[in-house]
Amino acid sequence: MRTGLRLGTPEKNASEAGHDSGDLTRDVASWAPEATSFVVTWVCFLALSGAWRASSSPIALTIYVSIVWTAPALISLRGIAGGVQTMFRMREERAKAVRLESGLLILCVPTVGREDILPALERSIESYLAILPAHVARFRIDVVIDEGSPAVEAIQWFADRSPDVRLIVVPKAYRTARSTRFKARANQYANELRVAEGESADDVWVLHMDDDTSIGVDTAVEVARFVEANPPGDESRRHLAQGVLSFPREHSCNKVMWLADSVRPGCDVSLFAVGTGRGHPHAGLHGELLLVRASVEASIGWDFGSQSTVEDAEFGLRFAHLYPGRSGWIPCRSYGASPATVVDFLRQRERWFAGLLRLSFQRHIPLRHRALIIHNVIVWSLAPLAYPGLVLLVAHAVGAGAIAPVATALLPVWATNVAFGVWLYWEGFKINVASSSTRPVWWERYAVVGLIPYFAFLECLAIARAIFGLMHSREPSFVVIAKPL
Numbered sequence: 171m172r173t174g175l176r177l178g179t180p181e182k183n184a185s186e187a188g189h190d191s192g193d194l195t196r197d198v199a200s201w202a203p204e205a206t207s208f209v210v211t212w213v214c215f216l217a218l219s220g221a222w223r224a225s226s227s228p229i230a231l232t233i234y235v236s237i238v239w240t241a242p243a244l245i246s247l248r249g250i251a252g253g254v255q256t257m258f259r260m261r262e263e264r265a266k267a268v269r270l271e272s273g274l275l276i277l278c279v280p281t282v283g284r285e286d287i288l289p290a291l292e293r294s295i296e297s298y299l300a301i302l303p304a305h306v307a308r309f310r311i312d313v314v315i316d317e318g319s320p321a322v323e324a325i326q327w328f329a330d331r332s333p334d335v336r337l338i339v340v341p342k343a344y345r346t347a348r349s350t351r352f353k354a355r356a357n358q359y360a361n362e363l364r365v366a367e368g369e370s371a372d373d374v375w376v377l378h379m380d381d382d383t384s385i386g387v388d389t390a391v392e393v394a395r396f397v398e399a400n401p402p403g404d405e406s407r408r409h410l411a412q413g414v415l416s417f418p419r420e421h422s423c424n425k426v427m428w429l430a431d432s433v434r435p436g437c438d439v440s441l442f443a444v445g446t447g448r449g450h451p452h453a454g455l456h457g458e459l460l461l462v463r464a465s466v467e468a469s470i471g472w473d474f475g476s477q478s479t480v481e482d483a484e485f486g487l488r489f490a491h492l493y494p495g496r497s498g499w500i501p502c503r504s505y506g507a508s509p510a511t512v513v514d515f516l517r518q519r520e521r522w523f524a525g526l527l528r529l530s531f532q533r534h535i536p537l538r539h540r541a542l543i544i545h546n547v548i549v550w551s552l553a554p555l556a557y558p559g560l561v562l563l564v565a566h567a568v569g570a571g572a573i574a575p576v577a578t579a580l581l582p583v584w585a586t587n588v589a590f591g592v593w594l595y596w597e598g599f600k601i602n603v604a605s606s607s608t609r610p611v612w613w614e615r616y617a618v619v620g621l622i623p624y625f626a627f628l629e630c631l632a633i634a635r636a637i638f639g640l641m642h643s644r645e646p647s648f649v650v651i652a653k654p655l
Contacts, residue, residue, distance in 0.1 A: 252444030283319025436598030447499030454483030480525030
């Protein structure tokens with residue numbers, strides 16, 4: 171039977187999917203964040219704001235703009251703190267790579283099992299098989315798929331070619347206690363299976379990966395280091411770690427959407443690093459490149475109910491409640507794919523925001539652990555109203571000749587918000603380029619900054635769509651976008 175999947179040689183897989191680097195210290199330094207883009211933007215913003223100091227505008231417009239353009243200040247300050255923390259951490263001398271000889275590493279890879287997902291899933295699994303043996307003595311790849319999925323036979327053929335790959339088929343009749351659906355249901359089934367098989371132990375770790383997410387040598391090295399540094403029985407041990415999601419150019423078929431996804435690794439080295447890296451993932455987690463001790467995952471589970479579409483974020487809040495101070499951040503990358511179309515981009519962001527908005531109202535999670543997400547959701551809800559294009563239209567409609575804050579003291583705050591936004595895209599772009607096997611084009615780094623207003627418009631549109639859907643009681647859905655490469 172022709173399946174469309176192939177199993178290459180280890181040498182071929184390592185060269186194509188490995189993102190190898192003989193000098194890991196130099197490799198990490200190549201994508202370590204810097205402050206230049208932030209400082210330049212901040213200074214330029216203030217230098218160009220002289221006209222605002224001398225101008226006047228209707229009081230209602232002044233108050234409106236002062237609120238919506240100042241609201242992201244806390245997010246910006248947290249991100250700056252995380253970025254500074256990451257700058258220093260990634261310039262540290264890297265310890266010698268270790269090979270994990272004890273315990274078991276299980277890669278859990280849920281997949282929707284569509285035909286258009288197969289190329290990305292193949293690339294991901296081949297990277298695991300090519301890279302992990304040199305760094306982890308015992309590992310297994312569990313591909314989790316629903317019974318009746320279109321590509322189940324093709325994936326089974328692939329699993330049969332390697333003893334390190336196991337296909338877990340979730341029965342159609344399977345129901346969790348809280349009727350959880352979507353990806354969380356698959357994760358919960360795999361979790362219960364590990365418990366039944368006696369693999370929910372302290373020396374077993376689960377690395378959650380998406381079906382389009384491959385690894386590199388840096389991923390395997392840092393995962394092995396983290397597991398080695400947090401053995402069973404150590405009272406100060408950490409139970410969870412997360413790294414950086416990167417998006418190589420060759421994994422993305424849409425150049426503009428690839429540039430738009432520069433913001434995601436930028437957030438990982440700042441906003442996520444400051445929370446998860448300090449042991450408190452109150453901003454949530456990613457569902458990929460998520461390393462969790464199996465015994466801890468078993469104690470939390472993934473049975474979050476039928477309305478959950480951001481199971482990774484809810485897992486992070488529950489972890490923060492049960493295991494405060496026990497998470498870490500690792501300086502490594504996963505290698506995923508950006509949305510193929512603008513529609514996919516909007517659907518992806520819409521699902522994320524709608525899910526986080528629902529999560530912020532989950533009262534079974536203590537308020538102190540939801541507080542940050544509630545704050546972030548409020549700020550993001552204001553984003554469509556803060557979009558500069560809309561503000562300019564409002565100013566024109568009321569006949570305002572200029573836009574000014576209620577006090578000039580707010581201008582440095584606005585400068586900080588704008589500079590942090592530019593920094594996110596600039597540094598994230600640098601990470602994506604460093605993760606790509608193709609050479610960068612000189613104009614791309616300037617294009618990513620020039621297109622920020624367009625990217626911001628798309629993000630705001632997705633938020634508006636999510637709010638509209640929730641206001642009309644739209645049933646939550648879990649959209650899995652196409653990943654053709």
